Amino acid sequence: KAGVTQTPRYLIKTRGQQVTLSCSPISGHRSVSWYQQTPGQGLQFLFEYFSETQRNKGNFPGRFSGRQFSNSRSEMNVSTLELGDSALYLCASSSEGYTQYFGPGTRLTVL
Amino acid sequence: GQQVMQIPQYQHVQEGEDFTTYCNSSTTLSNIQWYKQRPGGHPVFLIQLVKSGEVKKQKRLTFQFGEAKKNSSLHITATQTTDVGTYFCAGPGPYALNFGKGTSLLVTP
Numbered sequence: 001k002a003g004v005t006q007t008p009r010y011l012i013k014t015r016g017q018q019v020t021l022s023c024s025p026i027s028g029h030r031s032v033s034w035y036q037q038t039p040g041q042g043l044q045f046l047f048e049y050f051s052e053t054q055r056n057k058g059n060f061p062g063r064f065s066g067r068q069f070s071n072s073r074s075e076m077n078v079s080t081l082e083l084g085d086s087a088l089y090l091c092a093s094s095s096e097g098y099t100q101y102f103g104p105g106t107r108l109t110v111l
Numbered sequence: 112g113q114q115v116m117q118i119p120q121y122q123h124v125q126e127g128e129d130f131t132t133y134c135n136s137s138t139t140l141s142n143i144q145w146y147k148q149r150p151g152g153h154p155v156f157l158i159q160l161v162k163s164g165e166v167k168k169q170k171r172l173t174f175q176f177g178e179a180k181k182n183s184s185l186h187i188t189a190t191q192t193t194d195v196g197t198y199f200c201a202g203p204g205p206y207a208l209n210f211g212k213g214t215s216l217l218v219t220p
Binding site: 033042043045048055056057058090092098099100101102103104105 | 142144152199207208209210
């Protein structure tokens with residue numbers, strides 16, 4: 001099976017802009033989770049979608065949002081970007097339980 | 112809330128030396144998972160431990176789950192340069208997997 005794919009791989013934005021990241025899970029996986037990874041904070045859970053519904057949400061401001069489509073593909077949106085949003089954004093899919101299969105990530109730089 | 116702590120944060124070894132990273136949870140875990148992230152890469156699932164006292168081996172890697180199911184360890188015997196990366200443990204929280212901050216392993220030839 002093909003792995004989790006994420007687009008774009010790299011992104012440069014300026015403060016105040018918004019960004020949309022995309023994730024395609026492993027075929028058959030209905031759960032998609034998003035994580036933010038920074039050197040100082042490690043892997044932080046953003047949210048999880050399952051069958052087009054947000055099932056769980058981490059402790060991030062409302063500027064971070066997401067959605068999932070009927071084919072399980074997911075998008076994550078960050079509005080009004082701040083310098084501190086610079087990070088590697090990882091998407092992970094899961095078929096059951098908690099085992100996460102991560103995509104390559106999107107490296108976001110906010111200038 | 113539940114927290115997963117990992118030590119050490121960094122470890123630098125000579126090739127051929129052993130390496131161990133430890134993971135401790137503030138609460139009892141139903142299971143614990145281990146992931147490896149190579150430099151510039153993404154986390155890759157290594158293994159899941161479920162039973163109290165469980166020990167699993169993958170070649171030179173030995174994973175243990177504590178009797179109380181609140182701690183775990185990953186031991187690498189005779190490290191190689193291919194072992195370089197960050198090793199994360201993760202335990203299920205109330206709504207998501209809680210990842211430790213990882214142990215970054217550097218192996219010098």
